[in-house]
Amino acid sequence: MVDTNQEPVQNKGSVKKKKSSPKKTAAKNKTEEKAVVKKLPLKKESAPAKPQSAAKVPASSKKPALANAKKFFKGAWSELKKVHWPNRRELVTFTGVVLVAVTFVAVLIFLVDSALSEILSFIVPK
Numbered sequence: 001m002v003d004t005n006q007e008p009v010q011n012k013g014s015v016k017k018k019k020s021s022p023k024k025t026a027a028k029n030k031t032e033e034k035a036v037v038k039k040l041p042l043k044k045e046s047a048p049a050k051p052q053s054a055a056k057v058p059a060s061s062k063k064p065a066l067a068n069a070k071k072f073f074k075g076a077w078s079e080l081k082k083v084h085w086p087n088r089r090e091l092v093t094f095t096g097v098v099l100v101a102v103t104f105v106a107v108l109i110f111l112v113d114s115a116l117s118e119i120l121s122f123i124v125p126k
Contacts, residue, residue: 086094
């Protein structure tokens with residue numbers, strides 16, 4: 001579909017711009033950077049708003065707890081339907097990756113702890 005609200009494009013090659021000196025462009029940029037600051041009238045501080053109490057809500061607008069629970073479980077079930085559940089092969093693969101990573105980190109922590117314990121035993125004799 002063609003957008004008919006487009007403005008015609010000018011050929012930039014045919015229009016030549018005069019080069020201005022760096023001093024003139026710097027002065028021009030400084031004047032463009034100055035922003036107009038408008039002072040707004042100060043608002044008077046009002047007293048803090050009183051919190052609304054739950055007693056003011058009419059009893060007819062409250063939903064029964066059973067209806068809320070039913071709505072919650074219905075929503076949870078619909079979200080569980082959207083989940084991509086892994087098949088057996090993916091499950092075994094992911095479990096293996098997790099076990100290898102946990103074992104690697106445990107061995108690394110053990111080695112660092114042992115090395116620091118040996119270094120500390122030389123510094124602080126028993």
